[in-house]
Amino acid sequence: MSETDSRIQRFHTGMVPRKDGFAFWADEIGPLVGRLDSPERTDFQQELTIVDTAGLAFMRVHGSGATIERKGPSQLMGAEVYPYHLLLKLDGGLAISEQRRRIELGTGDMVLIDSWQPLRLSSTEATDSWSLGLPEALVNRWLPHADQSTDLLLAAGKGWAGMLSGYLRALDVDHLCSIQSPAERQLLGEHLMSMLSFALEQNGLVAQPGALGERVSPRDGDLHARMRAWIRDHHADTEVDAQKLAACFNVSVRYVHKVFAKAGRGMTFLETLQGDRLEAAAQMLRSAAGARKFVAQVAYDCGFADPAYFGLVFRKKYGCTPRSFALRQGPGQAEADSAVLVC
Structure with missing residues (x-):
């Protein structure tokens, strides 16, 4: 009452x-x-x-x-x-x-x-x-x-x-x-x-920031898993950021970064988001349909708003440009891919 x-x-x-x-x-x-x-x-x-x-x-x-x-x-x-x-x-x-x-x-x-x-x-x-x-x-x-x-x-x-x-x-x-x-x-x-x-x-109960071996609570572990699933489903949205993720899970932006810092096994939120986008791009470039797209379109389709930045981070991870990566996937489609893909 x-x-x-x-x-x-x-x-x-x-x-x-x-x-x-x-x-x-x-x-x-x-x-x-x-x-x-x-x-x-x-x-x-x-x-x-x-x-x-x-x-x-x-x-x-x-x-x-x-x-x-x-x-x-x-x-x-x-x-x-x-x-x-x-x-x-x-x-x-x-x-x-x-x-x-x-x-x-x-x-x-x-x-x-x-x-x-x-x-x-x-x-x-x-x-x-x-x-x-x-x-x-x-x-x-x-x-x-x-x-x-x-x-x-x-x-x-x-x-x-x-x-x-x-x-x-x-x-x-x-x-x-x-x-x-x-x-x-x-x-x-x-x-x-x-x-x-x-x-x-x-009483010595609070660990110092960045301490090794910090225990991840089941609550933060579960939240991180659900956030990871959400990122996998929404990484193609160029407007996805920590603020949008925080709003979706009704937590603060600071807490988003805290969860990834503690439960992300060394992967920050931005690194996780970028990693999913790059993996999606690589998978797209391995397919015949994806390999025939312009690199700029692949970038947009995978959540990168800036094709030049996409080319830079893609090369850093895979050791080659997106165009070269697509050409390596199958000799039978090399000529067609070379004709339409741009850097």
Whole structure:
């Protein structure tokens, strides 16, 4: 159920009899969070408040102990909008399993979670936690290597992690909901992200840019594969560029280059696009019909807007001009090809 303020959403089991609380919660929230269970099924109570502030999604949940098992990307905090979220245990203990690692969180401890990964949360005691959905723009700005910082414990009593934990534990939902000034909301987000960045660096969890052996997250690997398929289907469009690809996949241009840098096995976006275009040109020139085309037409058909540039990069890759390449493909068509192909 929603408040008048569109930034705020509240859900609670108080609207049904206590004996029906778990069934209600499983129907209302279960489809968003995954398979739900609880040791308190016959007396289940929970309350969930979500507040959107400066692009961050603040989610406060408290009530009966529960186990959540998610097989795919997060639906409650949509992975497309919030690729990562920070989980803080406010009271009691919590076990979390992600990417084959099990972590035990005590009071005030935190962990950064990849919203695209399967997840299992188990709280046999009372549930009481904050979860912050981190939007892509802030992640790219503050946490460029967030994928290497997930499923790792940020202990409450250590340096910047302790300061961030204390900051979040002092937050009050009502006060958070009352913040109306856009400047104050923005400042809150900057404070939180900067402290999280410092905490990760202080704990040695963030790799340096360009470091060898960076782990590619399954999310980035899947996105790279889908982008590669898209490029193969659209390389003939002379207007294809990183901006067009970013718009198609609803990500930033910076993130496009980041995905190719990490998952492209050394091939940048531009190198990948040009490689597909050159392979298409070579395949075209190997055919009788393609070999009879003017080189300029081959260039245009394969996505090159500048025939002179096409000739330059083709020669660099194949060691000869497009015309010479076509003439080598079959002696029977050499005279015809020589008559119509131009450099």
